[in-house]
Amino acid sequence: MIAQAIFIIILGAAIYLFAKNAAKIRRNILLGKDTDRSDQSAKRWTVMAKVALGQTKMVKRPVAAVMHFFIYVGFVIINLEVLEIMIDGVFGSHRIFSTPLGGLYNLLIGGFEALAVLVLVACIVFLCRRNIVRLKRFTGTEMTQWPKSDANYILITEILLMTAFLTMNAADYKLQLLHFGHYVKAGSFPVSSLIAPLLPNGAGGLVITERICWWFHIVGILLFLNYLPYSKHFHILLAFPNTYYSNLNVKGKFTNMASVTNEVKAMLDPSFVPENTGEPARFGVKDVKDLTWKNLMEAYTCTECGRCTSVCPANITGKLLSPRKIMMDTRDRITEMGNNLDKHGKDYDDGKALLDNYITREELWACTTCNACVDACPVNINPLEIITEMRRYVVMEESQAPASLNNMFSNVENNGAPWKYSQADRFNWADKD
Amino acid sequence: MNQKIPTMADMAAQGQEPEILFWVGCAGSFDERAQKITRDICKILQHVGISYAVLGTEESCTGDPAKRSGNEFLFQMLAMTNIEVLNGYNVKKIVTGCPHCFNTIKNEYPGLGGNYEVIHHSQLIQQLIDEGKLKATGGESFKGKKITFHDPCYLGRGNNVYEAPRAALEILDAELVELKRCKSNGLCCGAGGGQMFKEPEPGKKEINMERMQDILEAKAEVVAAACPFCMTMLSDGIKHQDKEQEIRVLDIAEITVRANNL
Known part of the structure; x- marks a missing residue:
């Protein structure tokens, strides 16, 4: 019960703070002059679907496109898991989707694990491109300390979150094998079963590991959510309205004042x-x-x-x-x-x-x-x-x-x-x- | 020119309206190199028997360089004056050899009361090839020659015209090579946005010299251009590299005229 109360307080505070900061950005945006982009909604939805959802303009640089796609799909799909974590957190349940989803649940958890690995790989590759290979595109006069750190913070946070997610599953998997407490057999663990041998064998240690990772993962996500308004990472949200309100004229056409x-x-x-x-x-x-x-x-x-x-x-x-x-x-x-x-x-x-x-x-x-x-x-x-x-x-x-x-x-x-x-x-x- | 170039004023005096107005543009009117291209476009129009006319001394700058440089006031003054002239002659269709004029009249004049069907001369050439009215016979053979095309920003990225100028080259039976940066990735020649009329800002090198790298890498014998400003920048770049003997810069209209001995 105490855990549930703490969870609800943290969740509420995180959502409130985020909403407040997002509203401030909205207010700032609306300090600008008016321009009418309310026409041609069908075309606008298409542009958004292609450019933001389908990421069609990313492909000009194939390596970045593939790596970014891993992180993007990982982010979107793993959010289903976050939904389960939220419900579990609020109601004190454990893997609440496992019973209604049955066999599909195994497939989902297995899929999330595969995506988590892809996200991990992509984040590591991105960190290397920025800090070891030092691609020219990530330097330049405007790329001062803060923008560089911002990029690294985002990538490191994603690595930590994915690691916590996989470690949590590994501990859960081991507890399931022990038939311990409420850790009923649920989900398939193609990746975390491989790291399971690294974890302690006793049920006590496993429960602590599982709980620490569970809390780290979800609190980490909520903190990350609140980091967004201060970061370039806000693009994960604004990419959608921004492409919806795209300029639909040919690029050569400038406005007549x-x-x-x-x-x-x-x-x-x-x-x-x-x-x-x-x-x-x-x-x-x-x-x-x-x-x-x-x-x-x-x-x-x-x-x-x-x-x-x-x-x-x-x-x-x-x-x-x-x-x-x-x-x-x-x-x-x-x-x-x-x-x-x-x-x-x-x-x-x-x-x-x-x-x-x-x-x-x-x-x-x-x-x-x-x-x-x-x-x-x-x-x-x-x-x-x-x-x-x-x-x-x-x-x-x-x-x-x-x-x-x-x-x-x-x-x-x-x-x-x-x-x-x-x-x-x-x-x-x-x-x- | 063998034949007299018809003007709108002459035709109007005879109670005639041409099918298409050829908008020459400032470079096409005054720049010596571009004047040759202008005359070649006339030769093509005459060869296929399209009824056309030019404005002659009644033509004036579209206002493009003023607009891109931030002088919207001057741009609109010119635009409205030009629109008055064009509407006065009841112009319906315009062809031009300059992507900047093309873009401005096509996209920015309608909002000020000037509505015309506007095409770039590469689109005209493509259309004539498709209709079988233009071939590549009887003139200079480009067979097997390495030819590349430099995309003008206001034709390519600005208006998504990538295939028309290439169609004019495909008919030559030459070896077409693309530059490393081409089509929507094409690198600007350095002249747009008013840069043609000012010294570049301080930097490491000139933009047209950066473009020379791509051209030398492609090992092209002919660089096809479709814009009088690109023509100037590319020709200067090649002169600067001392490659005038090896590499020719030709507008697609010039290539068409040579291939057909017009």
């Missing part, structure tokens, strides 16, 4: 009366609140895999720009803003902005708008949109474009071509050859 359309129409046609669009908006993006909620959702979805940066032509050739950094900076800044909001209230201004305090102009001007980063992202994040929006601010609000681009603008404006050629000469090509 409605606020600009009104001004241009008024300029070209003095009799034009613009619709009232409310308060005059800032052109482009200076700080995260100028971004849309979708941009901010993407920032929280990013799991820092670096596929974007590894295909960025600017980054490959040694420029400062890294699309991953654009997303990480956006997330860090909106988190900072959310924290300011909690601490100092709505009207507080910390004097900082995404532009300059986080993202430099040199980064913005290195982009070729080639869409390689957008194409590479396994969860349809668009760093290019943030770059373009920030360029818009720099150009239209500050008039601070690089001098050579200002020359190009004035050529385009005065003679209809980015170079200094007369419009009257535009058809001369027809007279040559």
